[in-house]
Every structure is written in structure tokens, then in C-alpha cells.
Amino acid sequence: MAFNSDIGNQFEFTQKNWANNPGFPAVPAGFPPPGVDPVIGQTKQDAARPDMEGAAIWGDPSSLKTVATVPQAVKMKGGEYFFMPSLAFLSSL
Secondary structure, three states: OOOOOOOOOOHHHHHHHHHOOOOOOOOOOOOOOOOOOOOOOOOOOHHHOOOEEEEOOOOOHHHEEEEOOOOOOOOOOOOOOOOOOOHHHHHOO
């Protein structure tokens, strides 16, 4: 659940451009792309996700390690946008 003043510029932006973007954040040359966020990112087939590769020490290519993929913690089943009255309206009641 989230309360946003602009759903498109907050929740949707975060999901699309950060959590579900396999190239975010940008990494130094020679590093593998970070992949979809392992906690809240949404992938098509959780079981088919490959192992994850990343640096144990940020910016140190010699510290690259491969680890088992983190099980997907959040599974989107559907969603709706529900709207609440503004705080100004609620305080006027």
C-alpha cells in the first residue's frame, strides 16, 4: 500500500525505471548488468531466473561473485488504484 500525490511519477516510475529495469543502476564497464530488483522486481518466470552475478565490493571487478538467485519475495497478482479524499477535505468534516 502506498499513498502518492502523483501515481505516475512516484509508484509507476519506481517500478518501471528502477525495480523492473535490469540495467539500473548503471555499473562500471566490465561488470554484468544488475538485473531486476530481487525483492520487489517482477519477472515473467521466477523459476527460469539465472544465478546472479555481482561485485562483493562496489567498483572492484576482482570481487565478482556468482550467487543463487534470491527467491522472488513479492508477486504481483493484480492491482487497483483507489483514491482518498485530500487531507484538507478530511479536516473539514
